[in-house]
Amino acid sequence: MKLTLNVWRQSGPNAPGKMVRYDMPGVNEDMSFLEMLDVLNESLIVKGEEPVTFEHDCREGICGSCGFMINGKAHGGFPKTTVCQLHMRHFKDGEELFIEPWRASAFPLVKDLMVDRSAFDRIIQAGGYISVPTGSAPDGNAIPIPKSNADRAMDAAACIGCGACVASCPNASASLFTAAKVAHLNLLPQGQPEKFDRALRMVTAMNEELFGSCTNMQECEATCPKGISIENIAILNRHFVEASFSERPATAEVGAG
Amino acid sequence: MTLNSRIPGGPIERAWQTTKFNMKLVNPANKRKYHVIVVGTGLAGASCAASLGELGYNVTAFCFQDSPRRAHSIAAQGGINAAKNYRNDGDSIYRLFYDTLKGGDFRAREHNVYRLAEVSVNIIDQCVAQGVPFAREYGGTLANRSFGGAQVSRTFYARGQTGQQLLIGAYQALERQVASGQVKMLARTEMVDLIVIDNKARGIVTRNLITGKLEIHMADAVALATGGYGNVFYLSTNAKGSNVTAGWRAHKRGALFSNPCFTQIHPTCIPVSGEYQSKLTLMSESLRNDGRIWVPKNAGDRRSPDQIPEDDRDYYLERMYPSFGNLSPRDISSRAAKRVCDEGRGVGETGLGVYLDFRDSIQRLGENAIRERYGNLFEIYERITGENPYKVPMRIFPAVHYTMGGLWVDYHLMSTIPGLFVLGEANFSDHGANRLGASALMQGLADGYFVAPYTITNYLAETKLEKVSADHAEAKGALENATNLTNRLLSIRGKKTVTQFHRELGKIMWDYCGMARNKQGLEFAIGRIREIREEFWQNVSVPGSGSDLNQQLENAGRVADFIELGELMCLDALDRNESCGGHFREEYQTPEGEAQRDDENYAYVAAWEYKGENAAPVLNKEPLSFEYVKPAQRSYK
Amino acid sequence: MASTAVANSKLHQSLALYQTAIGKKYVVAVTGAILFFFTIGHMLGNLQIYLPNAQEALANYAKLLHASAELLWAVRLGLLSCFVLHVVTIAQLYNLNRAARPQGYVRKTPTLSTYASRTMYLSGPILFFFVLYHLSHLTLGSTHPRYVEMDPYHNLVIGFRQPLASLFYVIAMSMLGLHLTHGVWSMFQSMGLNHPKYRNLLRNFATISAAALSIGNISIPVCVLLGIIGKDLV
């Protein structure tokens, strides 16, 4: 089949950018979206033009590298699908597609369709972990975890950090990403000791990274390739508010002798 | 070169304990004075960097992706082994050791494998404590499943996302150290050369993938955890970015490369559908627990699967290997699939596929039970092929999946360059000629959490390290070397794209150094690869510049290394006149078509030494001795 | 190391809540909830207009409300501060959200967001102007043609006989319905109440109460215009 692509081209963060039109003949319906862009890029190189920069690695929907907007929807908006898993059979012959990078202050553009999502790493640094040094773990079965809790934690933990939630949110909010991590860890017994600290610190970090606020629009859930539920945002809100009411300053005392 | 593998004496059960006790320690106050570089943030690298950070070392970690969380380990689906014996089904450290050694077709070092089995137990505990949401039973205890090549249920899993969850656990531990300032994380930074001073690894040269800037980083020790090189075949189940560059450039600086030809072909992947195909997708092997593999009995039977009656189906694995059946080890299952397809009994449009059929288990357990177990895998399959596997049997075919070979390391995971440690899939150490399912994750985390932190400490404590700076002639030389390489690639401005070369190389590798190899084919392949290499350096087209983000340039450097590695793989395969594990030489097979090992002449680790661009590499051998498990012809009948 | 938690963060404890977007959202939710309950109570009071002795009932109701000046002003101040907080906080969040995405998309297609949720910044401000007008209309009487102190029945009927005034009430009350269709559900979510089991329940509660509020309120000007109520007044 034949498609027309409008792709955002921008050579660097400070360079001007614009949509550029490409005709894409000979698209095979078993191709993935990224494979189609590979074909485009090969043809651009042969013509001596610069290929389109886009991020990708695993190409099976798990590393979270890929992602851009297709016709105004993050990852194309198909349920539980990243662009690398999106196959061309979902598009119609002759269709015109608009391909744009994630847009958010917290995700500065790097080049073409590639943005800098390191803000997510900094949110994790703020508290998205359980402080357990290597070697100090009790037996894995020492604390039984009800299956339903383990399952809910796993549902939240499935987040791949792709950034589609931010991209699709009208407010460029990172609530779903942050909430997924808080819920994953706070639902497990191992996460309890740092539960409130974690919520406070991660929310603060989210703010400092200039993400917007959540107005419960649910666009994030709709385009999240892992189907993370906004129920997690409610959990985040709850733990954060509880934490801000109950938190007290840490006492720092070191014993002598 | 003599290879000192530093295997400890005494009984194997005490070997690691004794070694640890005898190791030197670094005073806590002195640890921060040491700088350690960790390249790679997969399971091996992230766990190592985090643990070294916790210990108090000053660590810099590198990865080429935009975040350490995206390392290729994230893609592992099936699970991770550990000798917990939670099922009371007769598992033990000794049994895991035995299975891994046997699974590796007796081409691994006993002591390494024993240690791996020993620390496997701690890994699960560590990960649970970090919040890895492993699957649980209703009673709240950890669930297990059985995996290819094992008769006990020792595989722990987190849905079909085990690698992801383990990596996220290690990544979070790493980010915690980044927050505390112990670890400096440089993402989107690729190692392009190793700096060796006074015969010790003292730093690396990197390329900042955003600005293109080449930089020197000095250190007291360097750990490479840069993953496997399956992408030498172009099409593999590895992530697109997986590459051999770090390991290969270290090889050129003097680290020996071991068993490069030992490649694992995974039996359950989604078959190729067209020319544009960029990678292959694995269907977790755990599917083989409930799916039955078959092809039509008669060649050329083109009926749709539901039209083929029971009598006309050949459940060939169950027939040929009755005790392991559909769970036979990967190499055996893969070759069996190739054989039936070569006989013209393959299914699907290309004839390169076999059925993996869930009809019987859906009847036995109900569709819901199957959905609960494999729902996400079925979704992946349907998404890629457009077919519903609850109704139509899946089609699968073998694909390159894992590389057992890698840089040679001793018992301390140190390469032949002192101070250069190699962890995870990047080293050759624990899986011999074939890796069992769910053992790579185990090895990566064992190396990173529980082995390297000790052995690196020991190295730092017992080695006199001169102060060296980035102005050292060796460092500057390595930087210049990297600059020249970039300029050379950019100046060719040829006619063929990097991907075209990569595809060509991959095809040669798959056809002649893939599931089955023979002397004539390998010799032909070596000739072809040399031609490809020649042409590459004259006709490759790398657009753009070096002082900018340039994905084509990144890829060109990687493919250049793959071409050289490909040649070495063929040389290694040609040299090993036996069949073992993933290495099947057609000349060496039993009358029934099984691999024919030659323990008398080939019970060694091949360790290749680089001798210069146009010189032949030299083969060194580390003999393997088996005191605890007597090598026997593997039989899964 | 482990307990550097809050020390690390740049927040001052007591302000932590309000300094973050989530805390602000919490304030919006709590003030929104209070306004929501007020609106319900207010509507129930106004619906007394359908009672047979409407004029008397409403006058008594007004008297009741005005019985204690202290209480009245306490409630008025409470409401006013909710209103102000609601609006000011929303304005701050609006700026934050604008700054979070300075460059928009060439194409943007909504998926699961509702019309109501996307128009909160339209329905809200209309409500804001409505309240200003409404106070001057029915409480202060300054925009009312024939305002009579303490006779709400008279004020309502006479006031709503002006088609333009009524029209504005109808529009504003539709906006109220729209605002609350999203707002009431959203308020539960913002306060941390969401569960797959109750998600639909909460959604339905929001839609139904919003619809009831706007229909109940709209009925009054409409009935006046149609002459169903207030025939007794000239």
Ligand SMILES: Cc1cc2nc3c(=O)[nH]c(=O)nc-3n(C[C@H](O)[C@H](O)[C@H](O)COP(=O)(O)OP(=O)(O)OC[C@H]3O[C@@H](n4cnc5c(N)ncnc54)[C@H](O)[C@@H]3O)c2cc1C
């Ligand atoms: C699809 C799939 C499924 C699998 N499933 C299982 C399973 O179920 N169980 C199991 O045990 N094993 C499984 N494996 C194997 C296992 O996942 C890998 O062997 C293992 O994760 C490798 O981990 P690693 O840490 O050694 O390397 P990787 O995870 O590959 O990490 C490599 C790291 O090195 C970095 N790097 C590489 N080169 C450079 C460079 N030049 N400069 C800077 N950084 C660099 C990368 O950025 C990355 O961070 C699977 C493999 C695949 C492909």
Ligand code: HEM
């Ligand atoms: C007067 C001007 C008003 C403005 C500008 C305004 C604006 C807004 C906005 C933009 C939201 C955010 C939506 C969201 O976060 O989901 C909101 C929420 C809300 N508003 Fe208003 N509003 C106003 C008046 C009112 C009134 C009069 C009521 C009650 C009758 C009300 C009730 C609510 C409720 C219940 C919420 C939901 C709170 C939440 O989401 O947490 N608002 N308002």
Ligand code: HEM
């Ligand atoms: C059709 C719908 C409405 C009618 C008929 C109506 C009617 C009235 C009347 C008659 C009064 C004067 C009461 C008195 O002074 O004794 C009043 C006051 C008031 N109304 Fe309404 N109202 C309506 C909708 C609303 C809405 C939607 C809001 C807010 C969101 C609102 C907020 C107020 C406030 C704040 C006062 C002032 C109360 C006070 O402090 O005295 N009204 N309304």
Ligand code: SF4
């Ligand atoms: S929550 Fe979903 S959309 Fe957001 S980063 Fe995680 S996986 Fe991507």
Ligand code: F3S
């Ligand atoms: S779309 Fe945005 S507004 Fe909230 S519910 Fe999702 S983060």
Ligand code: FES
């Ligand atoms: S490339 Fe990894 S998720 Fe798409």
